Amino acid sequence: MLVPPPLSLYVHIPWCVQKCPYCDFNSHALKTDIPELDYIDALIDDLDTDLAAYQLKGDRRLLHSIFIGGGTPSLISPEEIGRLLQAIEARIPFSDDIEITMEANPGTVEAGRFTAYRAVGVNRISIGIQSFQDDKLKRLGRIHGSEEAIRAAKLATEAGLNSFNTDLMHGLPDQSIDDALSDLKQAIALNPPHLSWYQLTIEPNTLFYSKPPTLPDDDDLWDIFEQGHQLLAQAGYVQYEISGYSKPGLQCRHNLNYWRFGDYLGIGCGAHGKISFADGTITRTVKVKHPRGYLNPQKPYLVQETQVDDSERPFEFFMNRFRLLESCPKQDFIDRTGLALTVIQPSIDWALAKKYLTDNGSEWQITEHGKLFLNDLLAAFVDEE
Incomplete structure (x- = not known):
């Protein structure tokens, strides 16, 4: 008999200041101001629609984690993130130790709001740093510099969060082994509780795919991984998944639920969900991808629903x-x-x-x-x- 597993919630915020050339996520470069009031209203309505459709209001499962991803969720004001979290808690009871993660860009204005996000309920921040070298950041299309990245990590340390993550990539265009290890050493020096360290891959439908950059060869990539893994272990980080390292006991609980085949509702543009039921059914869902369609009240949020045989x-x-x-x-x-x-x-x-x-x-x-x-x-x- 299928036992419904722990429940999480993924919230997708689709906007970025600009689209990075390596990114194949569902993100859209800003052309006007974000319609944040309307979008938060739509997210709440999307959640209500799911809860009614899948009869989850009487499910009695607590919500163990929320992950607000993007795009760049930190473009949304703390006030509206707070309104969203209040609405979620009013509909699904939170576990006492719920993990609420929000992705953030190291840009100066956004990083300065970490304390405000914590005040409205966010207790874990994931900072998209990618590199601490300005030439590499420019090549990756990032809008921040190395000084802003360092400042963001220090602000996250000071904000009183339960944990924070730094996102770092290796195998970047024209990156040497020393370059990659230098990035990792800088990240370790900032002492984040969690560090995502993953290799850049060239994905279809990205600018890098149509105009491929020169990447390190396989031998260099192996040396980067082998020496970097040793550096992380020496600094007290434990590898618990392919690209995830954390101090003991500080793994990302939301990601753990994904990899343990847990359940998660997905709300927002292009969000995916997976829900299990006591009758043995496992349902996967996908929401409308483009903001225009998602915010159109005449269209349903759901565009795909499949059963896992x-x-x-x-x-x-x-x-x-x-x-x-x-x-x-x-x-x-x-x-x-x-x-x-x-x-x-x-x-x-x-x-x-x-x-x-x-x-x-x-x-x-x-x-x-x-x-x-x-x-x-x-x-x-x-x-x-």
Whole structure:
């Protein structure tokens, strides 16, 4: 029987000052002032629509985390973020230790508002720094400089938040190994509780895709990762997922819920959601992508709703779960997919023989060898019957 897992909420704010050349997220460069009053009203109405459609008002699950992403959510005033959070809490009860994260740009005006965001309920900030080198920031299309990035991290430290994250990229155009490690050393010196350190990838429908820059070769990328991982470990950071490092006990709870195949409502332009029900149904949702459509009262917010078939659930579960380095309780698979272990046993036996996994009787653990062949491992769970 499927046991509905913990519940989170994702809120998408679609606007940015300008579109970065590497970004394939649903973001839109500002051409006029943000219609923030109308957009917050629409987010609240979107949430009401979901709660009614999926009969979640009597669900009794507490909300464990909220992630306000973008775009650049910190373009929205603290007052309107506060109004949104009050409206959410009035509709879904918060857990006592709820994590409420908001992404922010290190721009001077926005960073100075961290204390105001904390006052209205935000208790975790994720700062999109990407690099501390001005030439690299310019190449990435970022609107801030290195001094603003450092200042933003220091302000986050002083704001009294439960935690904050710095987003940092490596493998940047024309980046040397020393450049990449210098960025990482600067980030570590600022002592963020959480650090997302990920490699730049060139995605379709981006400016970098149509005009590819020169990126470090594979040997340099491996050296950057190997030496950077060592620096982070020496500084007391624990890698808990592919690109996530944190001080002990300060992992991003919202992301953990994603990777553990938890549930999340998604409101806002292009937001995705996943909801599980006690009758065994798992539903995925996608909202209207463009702000014009989303704010048009004549259109529904929902543009796509699909059911996750039993045959798809093993792959979806492990595709998420194997992002994490922690072991996976077998009971989690049963509870969150509603399937018996016998459904996947042939694939598990194959993975054990390949030494991609270990099995201690109650948990599976992906091995170092398995991480190197993750695509092969995941392919074993496609279309299980």
